[in-house]
Amino acid sequence: MELNLKIDGMGCEHCVKSVREALETVKGIKILDVKIGSAEIEAENNGVLSEIKEKLDDVGYDLVR
Template sequence: MSQTISVEGMTCEHCEQTVEEALEDVAGVTAANADREAEVAKIEGTAESGALVDAVEDAGYDASA
């Protein structure tokens, strides 16, 4: 299953990597790709959207499903 969430606050490649790593740590995520220019993250897997948003916010960014 594929999901896309909005992520605000990414300003560089390191930010994208931080968001991707936070998402990949969520149970059920098989892949994550963050795009700072589009302000989104695309996630593959079975994780709940709330858990994805929480993980991104815990990493220091604003997120919404």
């Protein structure tokens, strides 16, 4: 299933890189695209959202959904 994540706190390409690196640590997802304010991923189910939220919190961004 494809998920389009809205992410607050991103304002530049450095933010995009930080978010991409954080998402790369989440097992069971494939990153399709990351841009300022959002990310598109592919996941087996939306059960990974809590781990994604935690990883993004760790690097200073907020998962809105």
